[in-house]
Amino acid sequence: MDGFASLLRSIERLAGFKCSNYKEDYIKRRILSRMRLTNTADYEAYHKYLLANPQEVDPLRNALTINVTRFFRDPEVFEVLQRDILPDLIRRKKTIRIWCAGCATGEEPYSIAILVHELAILHRDINVTIYATDIDTGALKKAVAGIYDEKTLENVDGRRLRKHFIRRDDGRVEVRPHIRDFVKFRQHDLTSGASIARYLDIVTCRNVTIYFTEKQKNELARLFHSALAIDGYYIMGKTEYLGREVEHLFTPYNIAQKILRKAM
Ligand SMILES: C[S@@+](CC[C@H](N)C(=O)[O-])C[C@H]1O[C@@H](n2cnc3c(N)ncnc32)[C@H](O)[C@@H]1O
Structure with missing residues (x-):
């Protein structure tokens, strides 16, 4: 060797x-x-x-593990989530399960939790869980702490900042409990072949597979396909794509924002 x-x-x-x-x-x-x-x-x-x-x-x-991330990264994706996907799920379901795979330091799942809170508050009988996983335990520690420098919050408007964050004496900001409560952080390796849950309504796996081999990307697409509920949504990163071998597992939902739906 x-x-x-x-x-x-x-x-x-x-x-x-x-x-x-x-x-x-x-x-x-x-x-x-x-x-x-x-x-x-x-x-x-x-x-x-x-x-x-x-x-x-x-x-x-x-x-x-490169952990670069921020709140509402690629804001257009979150607009589609807020305007179309979450209202569709809230209309159809009482329990909504979301998996944010490769969540780094937590900004992405907390951004989704903010949208969920703003929409679900009108529908108190709906139960939403966001599973947020990463291989990197150091990143997850920061995610659980939920304390951020203001620079990661530049896509968060003033109203959301006041409503969902606490300003600390050290100048940093902390996610408020009503947002934290939606998110369950866990360590998980996406190359392990195991899913975090089944019958998921949304899987977001953004800016994670760029460095995976083609074989590993295909295996992950199969894993997400089997973990999603019928009609579930799969949100990829802007520069990520589905390999030929697994294309048939999903149908395009919003091509510009790289959002797909489980095909069968
Ligand atoms: C660039 S960050 C993406 C964060 C967020 N999804 C976003 O788009 O802003 C990529 C994350 O993928 C994680 N990652 C890399 N390989 C992984 C694996 N095998 N299992 C789980 N997470 C992994 C890294 O630890 C890192 O936190």
């Missing part, structure tokens, strides 16, 4: 990160970023460093 392959095996064992499901280029770039910071010259040297320094596992895991 060459030095790179043997390093990947250790990463999988120590960090629980299955590198083989990601594009090799991506993994190499992320490892190189750690090699620069740890002054290690090649994969073998970095491998030795990793084995000798257990404290390197966390920063390596952080480097492998």
Whole structure:
């Protein structure tokens, strides 16, 4: 086994990160970023460093998972959710289940929770759960804390800011309990083949699969298809797409916003 392959095996064992499901280029770039910071010259040297320094596992895991996100990222998607998708579900259902897969530090599920709160408040008999998952436990810790710098809130208007957030003494803002209560955060690996729940009405998995191999993307599309209820919605990231092999599992709902529906 060459030095790179043997390093990947250790990463999988120590960090629980299955590198083989990601594009090799991506993994190499992320490892190189750690090699620069740890002054290690090649994969073998970095491998030795990793084995000798257990404290390197966390920063390596952080480097492998890119957590960039913000509230109401791509606002048009949230407009479609607010105007069309959530009202459709509220009309038809008493229980609504949403899975926000690859939720990073929580801004996306909390944005959905704000919409749900604003719409469902008129329908008190409706029960909504948002499952929010990520592989990165560090990101999930921040998500659970629900405390943010104001710069991640630039797409949140003043009315929502006052209604759904508390301004703290340190200048940061905190999500209010009536929004938090909708969201259940859990650690979950999207390459594990397991779903977080069944009969889901919406799955959002945005800006997560860009670095997955084609095979892994197809497997994930199959997983989401089986986890969705009939007519359930699948929301992808703006630059993500469905592979040929799995296209037939979904029908387009809003092509511009990359929103699909379960086909059968
Ligand atoms: C760029 S963020 C996207 C956050 C949010 N969905 C958005 O669009 O703003 C990508 C997230 O995917 C997560 N991720 C990467 N691989 C994953 C996996 N195998 N299982 C679960 N989450 C994963 C990363 O930890 C990271 O938090």
